[in-house]
Amino acid sequence: MDLRSHPVLQAELGVWCGEELVDPSHAILLLGVPAEAEIEHIEATVETVKVLGRVRVRSTKPGPTQNTMSVLCECRENIDVTRLPTTLKPSGGDQTWEIVAGKRPDPTAFSTKLSDFLLSEGKSMSDLQSMFTSLSTSATSPESIIRAMGEVLEKSAKQSTDSSSYRRLRVFSGISPTPVGEETVEHWLEQAQLMISECECSEKEKRRRIMESLRGAAFEMIKAVRLSNPDASSKEYVDAIESAFGSSESGEDLYFAFRMLRQQTGELLSDFLRRMEMTLSQVVKRGGLAHSHMNRARVEQLIRGAVQSDIMLLQLRLRERKEDPPTFLTLLNEIREAEEIEAARHKIDASVKQVKFQSEGSTSPSVVQELKAEICELKARLGEVSKEPTLPTKLSEDKKKTLTKCSDNGGESEMQFLKQQVEQLQQQITVMKVGKSTENAPENVSVKSQSVMSRDDFFCYRCGEDGHLSAKCQAAENPSQVI
Structure with missing residues (x-):
């Protein structure tokens, strides 16, 4: 007997699919399966029918005969009744399993649309019949029945939307440290x-x-x-x-850890606020702080822990807003706007200004004239120090040759030579001044004493006064004055 299209078995298959939330177009019912058969053996046997694709056992129940069971299987491929065999004989067994498949519904029929709707909402015809039975037993009007049906359909539509859009939970195994691809x-x-x-x-x-x-x-x-x-x-x-x-810390321990949070070096204020919020949510969850006090505790800890952003805290005026603290999202938005303004200001300040350099070889004549005038002035000072009436105005032969060579090489080399000559004249004036002071000093004075030293260069570590040393001090000791 062909059980693929048996009405009673097809109705049972439809009800069972509604209970297990399985699409009837991807489901088959197996009859005569031994009660001791393993799930893996059943799936492997059914997968030998290539038109079904991959098969998974969704539910089992006792069969119509003793020591057998009925099995509901979900297939990856769409069920094509014309290509589906009526029976299935497992390898190594004498019994034959009967296969029942759902009939091909008319997509335009109202019953088909109603069945598809109930299946998508996780309901079955029995649930609908029980609802009508409860409504009919009570003294209600047709208007109330229609209103109740509308409420049921609205709730079912909302459940369908929420269920279909929810993302699956990521894998968690409890292994520490958390492997790649798993969730903490x-x-x-x-x-x-x-x-x-x-x-x-x-x-x-x-x-x-x-x-x-x-x-x-x-x-x-x-x-x-x-x-x-x-x-x-x-x-x-x-x-x-x-x-x-999970963590075994109490709410009080988490609240203490929250109060010890500090902004790290280089950490943005917005990142610090987000890190604070993760700990604060755990504190509220564990009962360490009332939910109504979250905003105030968040602002207080931000003022206390943001050690790298004092200027920004002043701009946000959080100290004045402690009595009426903002929410987390409002505070985060304000901080991010302030950080963007600060970043834009630093970007403008860091812009490089172009500087126009003077090309090599183009020496200003005024600079050369200034250096020559400075050389003449230094020569005059050198003549006064050496007590010579006049200083030879002619340069030595080597200097003349060097100057001539520099003039041939260009104005830049000449300017460098003039600068060197200025430095030499300054050194010569300094040496002659030191020599003159040495000649006027007494013979018994050492070389160290020839240098000009004032009374302010001596300090007494006994009485704390200037002008003498502690070895020659006769006054009483005064440590406070020394300090």
Whole structure:
């Protein structure tokens, strides 16, 4: 008998697909499967039918005969009844498995559209019938029934939108340090708690999403929870992961760590604020601080810990706003705007101004004249020091040759020669002054005493006065004056 299109079995397949949230166009029902058959053996056997593609067993229930079971399988490929065999014989067995597939629905029929809608919302025809039964037993008007149907459809549409757009949880195994591609325990807990509170899918779907994201030790922890309590909720799963792999610090410890945060060298004020917010959220979550005090605590710690941004704190006037502190997003936006203005100002100040250099070989005549005038003045001073009536105005033969050579090489070399001559004349005047003072000094005075020294050059470390040394001091000691 061809069971692929049996009406009763097809109806059972449709109801079962609705309960397990499986698309009927990708599902088949196996009958006569031995009760002791392994899941891997069933999947491998069904995958021998190439038109089905990859196959996964979604649910099992006792079969119509003893020692058999019915198996619901989900296939990757669309079910084509014309290419699907009626029976399947596993390797190494004498029994034959019957295959039941859903009928091809008319896409234009109302019943087909209603079935597809209920399937997409995770509902079945039995749920719809029970709702109508409850409405009919109560004394309600047709208008109330229509209104209740509208509310159910609106809620179902919202559930469909939220469920389809939710991103899967990333993998977490509980291994430390966290391997590449996996999530840390803090980030995984945040995502899982957000999914539980915001996603309006069924409790069974929430547990499935949590379990499919766990590996290794974390998955073993959930298996232990299910063994001790098969009806555990998704929140109990997340609480078990947090107690096993999360931080054991109390709210008071986290609040103390929050108060010890400081801005690091080179760290932007906005980055420091975001780092503070991560710790502050953990403090509130653990009960270390009331949620209503978050804004004030955030501003106080920002003033206390931002040791590298005092000028920016003054610009934001946070000290004056402590009584009415801004929210996190408002404060972050203000800080980022101030940082952008500061960065633009530094960029303008750091712009390089072009300087026009004078080309080589083009020496200004006024500079040469100034150097020559300075040489004449130095020569006159040298004549006064040496007590000579006049200083020879002619240069030595070597200097004349050098000057002539420099003049031939250009104005730049001449200017360099004049500068050297000025330096030589200054050194000569200094030497002659020192020699003259040496000649006028007494013979018994040492060379060291010939240098001009004033009374201010001596200091007494006994009485603290200037003008003499402590070896010749007769006054009383005065340490405070010395200091």
